[in-house]
């Protein structure tokens with residue numbers, strides 16, 4: 482077994498990695514190894530970020546709003562679907578293959594259709610995000626519900642618990658861990674989904690900004706927005722971790 | 737007055753017969769053991785008494801009321817402690833009350849009165865995984881007791897414990913029983929444990945299982961710690977070993 486690194490060190494390690502990579506990149510750009518019009522140096526990217534900061538923030542707000550609405554709807558629909566499929570075996574058999582099928586359809590292929598059907602406003606974006614996020618949520622919740630301990634359910638039945646009570650006290654809390662694992666995936670899907678659907682039609686948002694700077698061949702701004710999107714996804718994932726810690730206090734390592 | 741009367745129970749899982757014409761009675765304030773080899777159908781019998789399984793034939797009567805196949809009437813502590821890992825000990829113990837519709841706060845108040853009696857002081861806000869095996873067992877027992885003060889079914893409550901913890905638990909249990917007057921039906925495959933704790937012992941043997949013997953332990957309660965070293969104790973043990 483490997484020796485466990487102290488907590489602080491293990492947390493700083495990825496930061497140091499990224500920093501090192503940026504250093505190498507900057508050095509290569511300054512030395513002229515990489516032509517500036519193909520790949521701008523990190524300093525140029527930072528300058529572009531600073532220059533367009535207000536614009537980036539305005540667009541980020543739109544993208545985040547779409548992502549949040551889509552994710553919230555995805556969670557809600559995923560939750561309801563999972564609960565219903567857990568309650569009714571026939572529904573599970575009828576609907577589950579259909580849900581898997583929706584995942585084989587490439588997102589990029591349906592996004593333009595959604596724009597055609599629902600226009601350039603927020604709706605098609607939200608729908609796309611729902612399609613990409615509700616699947617991991619549904620599947621993880623359903624697996625969580627189904628993996629609940631049979632003996633524990635018997636115990637609650639012996640105490641006269643109703644089906645709803647068994648759900649509330651056994652199945653739901655038991656599925657929380659799996660739910661948060663899928664939520665971590667879903668938040669980044671939601672952000673990426675929002676950006677992709679903005680590429681294909683819209684008036685504002687980080688995806689729209691991206692297509693604009695691409696047309697102007699402003700690679701520095703292109704990279705600025707790419708980094709911003711990664712940063713947003715990372716912050717959201719961190720937010721999910723915090724939420725998980727708060728709502729699952731029993732997982733805390735405090736022996 | 738017979739509290740619990742189980743008569744003529746016959747049961748099979750699909751085509752495998754497990755129990756045949758089993759009769760068991762439990763009177764007020766009695767502790768009765770069901771002693772039998774592994775796989776003879778003890779847990780199955782408890783599932784039937786608690787109402788989780790419906791018997792093919794037979795009846796379960798509680799205080800004169802037919803409760804065959806109706807769960808939610810009798811306290812049942814299963815073979816594993818089955819404490820919910822995501823609830824604190826106080827919330828695990830108050831679960832039966834909460835299920836009956838009591839508010840969380842009131843249920844906590846009620847159960848808190850028993851933490852000392854059950855040797856659980858200071859564990860209210862802890863999670864099950866932070867407790868030792870013996871304490872978890874006590875918590876599960878307290879939860880069972882909170883469900884109902886009438887009749888409790890305990891399925892090998894001490895079998896997962898090491899010998900030292902086990903004899904400590906026996907002493908504690910006899911002590912507590914002396915105070916709380918529960919009527920208990922108790923599964924075990926530990927002969928010493930059965931003789932030490934019980935007023936009566938049913939031997940469940942064979943396949944399908946049936947009650948082949950009822951043994952009355954006359955030693956008065958509360959029993960002394962040295963009871964299991966006496967000649968009477970050995971006499972009971974010899975008799976049981978002959979029949980099993």
Ligand SMILES: Nc1ncnc2c1ncn2[C@@H]1O[C@H](COP(=O)(O)OP(=O)(O)OP(=O)(O)O)[C@@H](O)[C@H]1O
Nearest residue numbers: 749752754772773774775776777778779780781925
């Ligand atoms: N759900 C089930 N389906 C089919 N057979 C079962 C089921 N549960 C138990 N059995 C079988 O029924 C028999 C009795 O099981 P039971 O669990 O009642 O035994 P037990 O006396 O409690 O044993 P132990 O002392 O090991 O707990 C066993 O042969 C077992 O394999």
Ligand SMILES: [Mg+2]
Nearest residue numbers: 778779780815
């Ligand atoms: Mg058993």
